[in-house]
Amino acid sequence: MTEYIKGKIIMKLEQIIVFPFIIIGYLAGYLLKNNFKNKRILFLLRNADIGGSTLLHADIVKVLKGEKPVLVFTKKAANNNFLDRFINSGVSMYDISKWVDVKVLHFLNIIYRGILANHINNSSLEKVIGAECLYFYKLLPYLRQNLLRADITHVNQWQHYTIRFLNYIDLRIYSSVGIKKDAVEQYKASGISEMFMNKLKFIEYKTDILEYSEPNNEKLEVIFIGRASEQKRVHLIGRIAEGAFKQKLNLHVSFIGDVSNILPIADFPYCTFYGNVTDKKKLQNLERNSDVLLLTSRFEGLPLVVMEMMALGRVVVSTAVSSIPDYIEDNITGRLIWSNSETEIVEEGINILKDLSERYDVVKSIGINARTFAKERFHPEKFMDEIMKNLGA
Numbered sequence: 001m002t003e004y005i006k007g008k009i010i011m012k013l014e015q016i017i018v019f020p021f022i023i024i025g026y027l028a029g030y031l032l033k034n035n036f037k038n039k040r041i042l043f044l045l046r047n048a049d050i051g052g053s054t055l056l057h058a059d060i061v062k063v064l065k066g067e068k069p070v071l072v073f074t075k076k077a078a079n080n081n082f083l084d085r086f087i088n089s090g091v092s093m094y095d096i097s098k099w100v101d102v103k104v105l106h107f108l109n110i111i112y113r114g115i116l117a118n119h120i121n122n123s124s125l126e127k128v129i130g131a132e133c134l135y136f137y138k139l140l141p142y143l144r145q146n147l148l149r150a151d152i153t154h155v156n157q158w159q160h161y162t163i164r165f166l167n168y169i170d171l172r173i174y175s176s177v178g179i180k181k182d183a184v185e186q187y188k189a190s191g192i193s194e195m196f197m198n199k200l201k202f203i204e205y206k207t208d209i210l211e212y213s214e215p216n217n218e219k220l221e222v223i224f225i226g227r228a229s230e231q232k233r234v235h236l237i238g239r240i241a242e243g244a245f246k247q248k249l250n251l252h253v254s255f256i257g258d259v260s261n262i263l264p265i266a267d268f269p270y271c272t273f274y275g276n277v278t279d280k281k282k283l284q285n286l287e288r289n290s291d292v293l294l295l296t297s298r299f300e301g302l303p304l305v306v307m308e309m310m311a312l313g314r315v316v317v318s319t320a321v322s323s324i325p326d327y328i329e330d331n332i333t334g335r336l337i338w339s340n341s342e343t344e345i346v347e348e349g350i351n352i353l354k355d356l357s358e359r360y361d362v363v364k365s366i367g368i369n370a371r372t373f374a375k376e377r378f379h380p381e382k383f384m385d386e387i388m389k390n391l392g393a
Helices: 003-029 052-063 083-087 103-121 134-142 159-168 177-189 234-246 280-288 304-311 342-358 360-377 380-391
Strands: 041-045 069-073 092-095 127-131 148-153 171-174 200-202 220-225 251-256 272-275 292-295 315-319 335-337
Touching: 003 103, 003 134, 003 159, 041 052, 041 134, 052 083, 052 127, 052 148, 052 304, 052 380, 103 134, 127 134, 134 148, 134 159, 148 159, 159 177, 171 177, 171 380, 177 200, 220 234, 220 280, 220 342, 234 251, 234 342, 251 280, 251 342, 280 304, 292 304, 292 342, 304 315, 304 360, 315 342, 315 360, 335 342, 342 360
Parallel strands: 041 069, 041 127, 069 092, 127 148, 148 171, 171 200, 220 251, 220 292, 251 272, 292 315, 315 335
Antiparallel strands: none
């Protein structure tokens, strides 16, 4: 039995179980105010927490501002520090996480699917877009057929689950080449027809191409930028920083993002911790004053910070996971860590940084190659044109 068939069977069984709650919610929807009546596009999002995917979603909303979008957040936020990016677009926003993201009250999650389905089906909405939001998929079976239903994916973490909803999805947008390739392989393994393959679309994200400044630090300035999630394996960067310090390498490691729950800051007096940085100009200055971005992720799409650092002409040192090798050519546009075990990743990471700290000319030349690549691939106008062509009027 293929992954697709098995998933469809599970989905149908789940629909039978939750059907009474969906009906309750759908009927309740007639009694509640419908906030979608005069809107054209509905975005279902997790939240506005710090992260490259949140910035991408905010930029998509900004591009489609003229299409009367409305946003619904479905997952409780850890910080919501990028909420202003959506507020500045002047779109309508609703947070339903207090109803649908409470495990002990999961029946409310199901009832609310009925409410939303009622409001969507009885509105002028033309498109419903789920951006890395699992709740979007839960809604799909109950929506009217004349909607354009699209999902946006940055990592392949949920592909094994979302494949069961293919019959309900009209367009699938991937922000990296590698994840789209993974989807194609998954479809082939399940014997999915060419019709579904044609619904897969890759749209390259964009970044600002700022003025170039040549790095000129006395020590190799290495920086981590990101969330302290399990995916990022920040503890490995802490071990690399510790190993480099013990070997007295000519480098300094900094962290942007709240990593205090992973690394006891007092144990790393030789590092700098900036915490969450939400001011765009301050973040750009910190990136510009660095030589190397260090990532040890377990999996990735294409992080926005990678694009930003490449555009600045800086060196990205990253584990060779997911889509990273599609953008970074080892020793040409960056450096790749090929090891798999954590111990070997730390050792290889230290060795790469040692090499770069001793050959600053290589840091500059790789950075220039990375900038040339970024200017060709990450152009803002290209991104805007693709979004309008696929999701606009």
